[in-house]
Amino acid sequence: MEFLGVGPMELLLILIVALIFLGPKDMVKAGKTLGKFLRSIVTSPVWQAVQQTSRDLRYLPNRLMREAGLEEEAEELKKIGQQVDELSKSRASIAGDIENARREINRDLSAWTTPPTIDSPPPPALEPAEAPPAAGQAGAASAPEPPEPPAAPEQPGTSSSTEDTPSQ
DSSP states (O other): OOBTTBOHHHHHHHHHHHHHHHHHHHHHHHHHHHHHHHHHHHTSHHHHHHHHHHHHHHHHHHHHHHHHTHHHHHHHHHHHHHHHHHHHHHHHHHHHHHHHHHHHHHHHHHHHHSOOOOOOOOOOOOOTTTSOOOTTOOOSSSOOOOOOOOOOOOOTTOOOOSSSSOOO
């Protein structure tokens, strides 16, 4: 709530400043004087004319629309806008239905319009001789491997390590 552009917080600040400058005794006299002044302004014919003009200006657009008969057209435009909104919402579902019908028709027609395919013979199977041997099985074409000869035992004094040789 504002009065002459002054809100409740500003009014409280003004009262505190007035209390500091005027003191508690003069504050009562200043309040009475201010009240009489505001009453004379509010009850004056000039203030009443200003208030009436303000109300007239506030309701002028509505009054002009009513006099020109535009109120009915405004309601009609609102109804048309609502209908457009409803149609745009239902348009998506209709488009989905049409797309589903198109797919179904194309699927049904493809059986009639697609030429039959000729089955080609299956690729030839690998012959058994060409097949690689499975792991763990020895093939007929592979020869057995000879065993490795056992390692010769080392003789004492002929060690190949450098630990036994004296360092200089």
